[in-house]
Amino acid sequence: MGLQCEACNNNISVTQRRIKCTICSKSFHSECVDFGDTTSLSRNQWKCPSCAVAQRKVGDNSDTPVRSIKAATQTNLNLPATHSKAKDIAIPTMENSGTIPSQITPDLMPHLEQLLDIKLKSIKEEIVAEIKSTILNQIKDEIKAMSSQVKNIENSYQILQNEHCDLKQEIIKMRADITERDNQITELHNSLNKQQQWCRQSNIEVIGLPELSNENPKLLITEIANHAGVKLSAEDVEFAHRVQPFKSIPNRPRSLVIKLKDRNVKDRILSGLRKTKGITTKDIGFAGKPTRFYVFDHLTPNNKVLLKETKDIAAKKSYKFVWVRNCHIFLRKNEESPVLSIASKKDLSKIA
Incomplete structure (x- = not known):
């Protein structure tokens, strides 16, 4: 189990500054007993407020601080010990007194307010720093996780892109093959139609x-x-x-x-x-x-369909003559225009 601050009763983490009493060996937060770099005493000489009060003084003790601000605020202002984190300060000794004399109250209260403001500001800065550190760590973890995910996505995208390129090449090849097959089928179809027409x-x-x-x-x-x-x-x-x-x-x-x-x-x-x-x-x-x-x-069935399409286009283009001779389709726009021969659907583009 970790050390516990005798002033605030909270645990002392390894990252917090602490001080140990040379008399009773009890541990405190450095902030709770106002022990800092500006303190004149060294760690080997420092005594906790209780030990400092209990230790017998030699000589005139009229100005000796006998208790800390924490004890004073608990006794005279009825504040619980567990909620008092104010810095310990020395106040004048009073025998058989249960209240703070009225003549020192005006001097004590501003000092208390100042100490509380300082302490609250320090606590606020610590909380902000801790929250900031926590949030930054979380953000770093999230960024790291997102970076890993982005890397995985990039790898997946690269794989998909490679597959896409391969599929694209295959599609191009298949289209070329289909075009070639279509041309072959068209040639066979035309050849078969010519043979059928020749028989007729x-x-x-x-x-x-x-x-x-x-x-x-x-x-x-x-x-x-x-x-x-x-x-x-x-x-x-x-x-x-x-x-x-x-x-x-x-x-x-x-x-x-x-x-x-x-x-x-x-x-x-x-x-x-x-x-x-x-x-x-x-x-x-x-x-x-x-x-x-x-x-x-x-005519063969294909040539009959071709003849009908030729007549339809010729009517739209204002051609006057469309006829069949020796099983071949011909058309002419007028008496002066040249004769056009239509042997397949490709030839329909000649009709202008």
């Missing part, structure tokens, strides 16, 4: 021709050729039949597809129909009200 070079597609229950498709194409000024026999036709569209439209007849043995015969039929300004059901012997139908090159 000799085909004619008839759209809008009403269906009859007992119709003969080969006979129908023969009548269409006759109207175009081309003599055609059944032997010139490889096949002729109706085909189901990808998207059925109510009350709309299925298209009639005819494959001819000679592509030149197909070209002559289409050229003859352009000269006649079209064809109706009456021109091929159908009874009833004449109905207009259309005869075209047999």
Whole structure:
């Protein structure tokens, strides 16, 4: 257990200044007994107030201090010993007295106030210094902990940044691979479309021709050729039949597809129909009200979509002519402008 100050009854820490009585060996806070650097007595000569009072004096004792300010304030001002931290001061000796004589009160009270002010100021400075030290230590600990956390965050950020760079490079490579694959797919798609269209070079597609229950498709194409000024026999036709569209439209007849043995015969039929300004059901012997139908090159589904997009853009750009010849799409803005060929969607950018 540590030392205890006999004046204030509080423990004396190793960091506090203390003084030990040479008579009774009791320990005190240096502040509680007003022992400082300016004291004339050395530590080997110092006596506590109680021992100093109890020690017998030699000679005239009329001016001998017999008790400290602590004892005086406890006896005469009724202050508890445990709450008195005032510095001990000497007061005149009074025999058989229980009160302070009125003639010294005016001199004593200002001195007490001064001592209390000094002591309170010292205590305040100590408290402020201790709080400041504690707060500074806490701040240092917090800063140290935060520095460690910041360091960990920096390391984590660096790891994430490296991973991000790696992922970015992988994404760039994947995009390049995807672009290359897309180009390959587009080339394959265009190549397949060209092959399909090549197989249809000799085909004619008839759209809008009403269906009859007992119709003969080969006979129908023969009548269409006759109207175009081309003599055609059944032997010139490889096949002729109706085909189901990808998207059925109510009350709309299925298209009639005819494959001819000679592509030149197909070209002559289409050229003859352009000269006649079209064809109706009456021109091929159908009874009833004449109905207009259309005869075209047999385009692949992709080329049909491309033709529709070409017509839409051409209408917005005020192009006058859009047509198909030998399964190729052409357009022209007016009679004086050059002819543009549209073979893929990339060519749509030519339409200005």
